Amino acid sequence: xxxxxxxxxxxxxxxLTQGDLAAKVGVTRQTIISLEKGSYTPSLMLAxxxxxxxxxxxxxxxxxxxxxx
Amino acid sequence: MKHVIVQSISSIILYILMAFAIVSFASGVTQSMIxxxxxxxxxxxxxxxxxxxxxxxxVWTVYSFRTRPNQKMSFGQWSVRMTEFSEVDExxxxxxxxxxxxxxxSFSISVPLFMLTFxxxxxxxxxxxxxxxxxxxxxLVISTLVYMTxxxxxxxx
Numbered sequence: 001x002x003x004x005x006x007x008x009x010x011x012x013x014x015x016l017t018q019g020d021l022a023a024k025v026g027v028t029r030q031t032i033i034s035l036e037k038g039s040y041t042p043s044l045m046l047a048x049x050x051x052x053x054x055x056x057x058x059x060x061x062x063x064x065x066x067x068x069x
Numbered sequence: 070m071k072h073v074i075v076q077s078i079s080s081i082i083l084y085i086l087m088a089f090a091i092v093s094f095a096s097g098v099t100q101s102m103i104x105x106x107x108x109x110x111x112x113x114x115x116x117x118x119x120x121x122x123x124x125x126x127x128v129w130t131v132y133s134f135r136t137r138p139n140q141k142m143s144f145g146q147w148s149v150r151m152t153e154f155s156e157v158d159e160x161x162x163x164x165x166x167x168x169x170x171x172x173x174x175s176f177s178i179s180v181p182l183f184m185l186t187f188x189x190x191x192x193x194x195x196x197x198x199x200x201x202x203x204x205x206x207x208x209l210v211i212s213t214l215v216y217m218t219x220x221x222x223x224x225x226x
């Protein structure tokens with residue numbers, strides 16, 4: 001089940017660059033790029049750091065895409 | 070990514086230079102043993118591979134220490150670590166783990182394959198006495214190449 005996220009949308013809303021967000025949560029810019037592309041699933045710690053930056057609950061930023069039958 | 074590429078290629082160059090230095094010394098010792106049996110004591114070997122190895126080691130050490138990811142790390146701490154590893158954040162740590170696993174798998178495949186070639190070693194031992202040195206260097210070069218390519222592929226995904 002893939003994990004989708006609203007990081008790109010929230011980052012734009014908060015007027016943050018990928019580099020800004022990376023510095024705030026203590027990762028590299030490449031990690032934010034991969035996160036936004038959906039090719040990297042973050043750890044719970046990183047997800048919580050991102051949620052804290054955007055002041056939103058983790059589950060509203062990261063959601064598991066349920067498989068449709 | 071640049072760090073991993075530079076350090077991996079440097080390691081490969083280092084393994085090759087070390088192999089040639091050892092081969093040069095071993096050839097010199099073999100020649101001197103032949104001369105010793107004839108009653109002459111002399112030791113001659115090509116110093117160029119050693120010189121290249123020393124120059125490369127100095128340049129590589131200075132460059133690697135100055136460009137180390139963690140600038141707070143002392144020379145003592147830095148010198149006992151593998152310089153190919155880059156774990157700046159959790160994603161890089163994950164990629165490094167994946168690349169290390171791939172390198173380990175390549176090692177466990179290449180070593181038995183090279184060991185099989187030793188069945189035939191007595192047949193060409195005289196023609197190529199330093200074959201084991203190149204085999205050892207090759208296994209290290211292969212696993213480093215696998216580590217580097219896996220790291221790059223995972224990083225650019």
